Amino acid sequence: MPAPLLELEAVTCRFGGLLALDQVSLQVEQGEIFGLIGPNGAGKTTLFNLISGVGRPTAGLIRWSGEAIGGLPPDRINRLGIARTFQNLRLFARLSALENVLIGLYQRGHSPLLGALIGGRSFRRHQVELRQQALQLLELVDLSAVAQQPAGSLPYGSQRRLEIARALATGPRLLLLDEPAAGMNPIEKEELSALILGLRARSELTVLVIEHHVPLMMRLCDRLAVLNFGRRLALGTPELVRHDPAVIEAYLGVSS
Amino acid sequence: MRDLSLLVQMGFGALLALSVYLPLRCGQLSLATPGFYAIGGYVAALLSTRWPALSGGGASYPLTSLALELLLAALVAGAVALVLGRPVLQLRGIYLAIATIALVEILRVLNLNMAWSGGAVGIFGIPQPFDGPAGYALATGVLLALTCWLCSRLEAMRLGRAMSAIREDELAARCMGIPTADVKLIAFVLSAVIAALTGVLAAHFLNTWNARQGSFDASITTLAFVVFGGSRIWLGPVLGGLVITALPELLRPVGDLRLILFGLVILVGPILFPQGVITPEGLARIRAAVRRA
Ligand SMILES: Nc1ncnc2c1ncn2[C@@H]1O[C@H](COP(=O)(O)OP(=O)(O)OP(=O)(O)O)[C@@H](O)[C@H]1O
Ligand SMILES: [Mg+2]
Secondary structure (H helix, E strand, O other), rough: OOOOOEEEEEEEEEOOEEEEEEEEEEEEEEEEEEEEOOOOOOHHHHHHHHHHHHOOOOOEEEEEEOEOOOOOOOHHHHHHHHEEEEOOOOOOOEEEEEHHHHHHHHHOOOHHHHHHHHOOOOHHHHHHHHHHHHHHHHHHHHHHHHHHHHHHHHOOOHHHHHHHHHHHHHOEEEOOOOOOOOOHHHHHHHHHHHHHHHHHHHHHHEEEEOOOHHHHHHHHHOOOEEEEEOOOEEEEEEEHHHHHHHHHHHHOHHHH | HHHHHHHHHHHHHHHHHHHHHHHHHHOOOOOOHHHHHHHHHHHHHHHHHOOOOHHHHOOOOHHHHHHHHHHHHHHHHHHHHHHHHHHHHOOOHHHHHHHHHHHHHHHHHHHEEEEEOOOOOOOOOOOOOOOOOHHHHHHHHHHHHHHHHHHHHHHOOOHHHOOOOOOOHHHHHHHOOOHHHHHHHHHHHHHHHHHHHHHHHHHHHHHOOOHHHOOOHHHHHHHHHHHOOOOOOOOHHHHHHHHHHHHHHHHHHHHOHHHHHHHHHHHHHHOOOOOOOHHHHHHHHHHHHHHHH
């Protein structure tokens, strides 16, 4: 059996006295849409930080197609095929939407130095191609109309989608989405969910998504994991997770 | 003649401003420029006064020797920047600024006390490759034009885009696969090379070189060029370097008032134009207005 695309083995992360993640293990298979839910402060973003190289695990292993990647710097991790968005939006605010995506295309933007310096024909052709790719990505997230506007001036929902386009530009096999629907209205949320499903269908993308909107997650995800106080409570299909007594108590609330 | 000399100094100002601008273009407040400028000057002063073979037989110092000095100064400064850059550029913001000021100071004190750098008096009688300021104006103009061209090409290249990304949000840039440490190092090395090349021309132009050339004052002045002109597009530092170098001379007719006026310009500039006089948006507006007219 091939190694899972992403595998966490007893991953622990400690901030001083605070145990943000406590021996979390899970596996994400190629092509899955895998959800991560849990109350505020459960450690979801911390988990993304460890996977994307923004933080390093105190203990435990993170494997990417079988290779240990825990503790590698974020640029290396991205080049291995893992891209992320940020819960608190970290766009290049003063740059245009188009430039944000062009920066995501950095790895594909390589051209010979001399050609670039003299602005030769093949360099210019390459730049036109890059712009077209960037525009296509903006089109995909329905932002072509605002391509030239500064990213920081866009409405919240558009900024969230721009973060997705920028992450996709890096050509990932795994996309980490940290609360992509936060601040979106119900229609935008539906469109987002369709976008994620479409991405998976078209480019065999694997998606790991954090979101508080539970009904959306139940519909979108193939499997879910529930975190609470840094511990993984339940793991499985939405149906299974919904009926897990520990989850009902800890997260879905007394109401159910 | 006076005017041409002023032009040369304005050119030096613009070049040093571009040297400060390049690291700032990727968000790195490095004040090491005067240090590398001093290194360039010492390379030129030492080679041209202590190595007779370079002087040739003719009346003026050979241009080929000048070219050799430029090459060596670029190599020395580039190598120093490459070695120091890695550790120093891990510092951020004001910490980087202080560390680079410390570098400039260490270098100044060394130069002040070493026998080979002429100690406090410095090095005199640096030979002249040109017989007047016109030659220097031309050489400085060429170097400035090349540097501007390099900076303008950066805007079109992915390296320039990566630099903008780092300035906006370094962590996000890293998460987009950009090797930020390398990009910052490239900017730092280019900055050092530009400053050192300027130092070579300045040493010949001034005819003498000493430890005062690379001082804390110079760090602040060169920073003022960029704060005044703007650090978001290369035209900003060029304008800042030209104007602020020229200002004390242009204000000479008003006598003692000039220092006050000079201070006022440096003070009022950033208040009226917090991003510097020249910004990409401002340029776009001007371009649009010109097209309409
Ligand atoms: N760099 C850090 N230093 C110290 N503590 C941290 C750091 N990052 C996160 N924490 C703490 O770790 C815990 C988990 O935080 P995390 O951001 O992962 O939660 P989360 O599940 O994403 O919550 P939310 O739903 O609010 O986004 C919190 O108590 C938080 O304060
Ligand atoms: Mg979070």
